[in-house]
Amino acid sequence: MSETTQHQAETLERPRRGVVSFVRRSPRMNSSQHHAMDTLAGEFLIEVPRGQLSTSVRTGTHIDLARAFGRRAPLIVEIGSGVGDSLVAMAGARPEHNVLAFEVYAAAIASTLGKLARAGVRNVRLVAADGTEGLRELIGTGTLRELWTFFPDPWPKKRHLKRRLVQPAFAALVADRLEDGGCWRLATDWADYAEQMRAVCEATPGLVNDEPARPGGWAARPDRPMTRFERRGLDAGRVVRDLRYRRLPRQ
Numbered sequence: 089m090s091e092t093t094q095h096q097a098e099t100l101e102r103p104r105r106g107v108v109s110f111v112r113r114s115p116r117m118n119s120s121q122h123h124a125m126d127t128l129a130g131e132f133l134i135e136v137p138r139g140q141l142s143t144s145v146r147t148g149t150h151i152d153l154a155r156a157f158g159r160r161a162p163l164i165v166e167i168g169s170g171v172g173d174s175l176v177a178m179a180g181a182r183p184e185h186n187v188l189a190f191e192v193y194a195a196a197i198a199s200t201l202g203k204l205a206r207a208g209v210r211n212v213r214l215v216a217a218d219g220t221e222g223l224r225e226l227i228g229t230g231t232l233r234e235l236w237t238f239f240p241d242p243w244p245k246k247r248h249l250k251r252r253l254v255q256p257a258f259a260a261l262v263a264d265r266l267e268d269g270g271c272w273r274l275a276t277d278w279a280d281y282a283e284q285m286r287a288v289c290e291a292t293p294g295l296v297n298d299e300p301a302r303p304g305g306w307a308a309r310p311d312r313p314m315t316r317f318e319r320r321g322l323d324a325g326r327v328v329r330d331l332r333y334r335r336l337p338r339q
């Protein structure tokens with residue numbers, strides 16, 4: 089086995105049980121969100137077969153992404169797109185890419201649909217499911233140009249740390265799915281989570297810091313717009329850190 093250890097390879101394919109990185113919220117939506125869902129889901133939302141949970145993706149699911157997007161193009165995935173502010177702006181600035189977003193919160197997905205339509209952004213598809221499972225089941229090895237995980241839920245309490253998205257097994261999965269030279273962009277306003285992200289990425293075979301010469305190895309801010317979560321962090325006096333890790337060529 090090349091740079092991936094046996095343990096990591098097993099972890100890549102093992103279904104996660106119980107621990108998820110998101111908060112379960114009410115499925116209720118307001119009337120404009122209902123309207124967006126009714127009128128726009130057909131264009132932007134990809135339905136997937138479910139596993140044990142309503143947010144899971146059934147093991148072995150295959151979707152034809154070229155068909156879902158109506159074309160072949162380099163693929164970007166966002167996990168945890170929230171109400172879509174980064175997604176709509178950044179996908180809109182990359183019309184030559186297909187951008188697949190995973191979000192579990194129905195009301196946030198509905199808001200995103202409305203924003204996509206208003207902005208005239210057509211190169212996005214959404215899956216209402218756990219992005220960890222989506223990445224594992226729907227995305228092939230070495231097929232991903234970029235992954236975006238901006239402001240993942242911070243889970244600051246010690247007893248909740250295991251719920252953080254960026255963990256060694258997840259990073260091994262990301263390294264496997266990225267194409268050679270592909271990159272993983274991350275951002276957080278929680279200092280210890282930023283340190284955790286950096287430590288996890290540094291320890292993941294196949295990933296290398298793309299901006300190592302910058303102070304602390306933190307990346308320059310990409311073309312992310314300011315989101316509600318970033319604003320909240322800044323208002324609370326926290327420092328926002330971006331990271332960018334690149335997939336080394338496979339041997």
Ligand SMILES: C[S@@+](CC[C@H](N)C(=O)[O-])C[C@H]1O[C@@H](n2cnc3c(N)ncnc32)[C@H](O)[C@@H]1O
Nearest residue numbers: 109110168169170190191192218219238239315
């Ligand atoms: C703190 S919000 C940040 C949203 C957005 N990235 C932003 O910067 O505004 C985190 C979002 O990630 C979603 N989320 C967390 N874990 C997820 C997962 N495993 N799959 C899909 N969505 C997830 C949550 O539902 C929530 O909407």
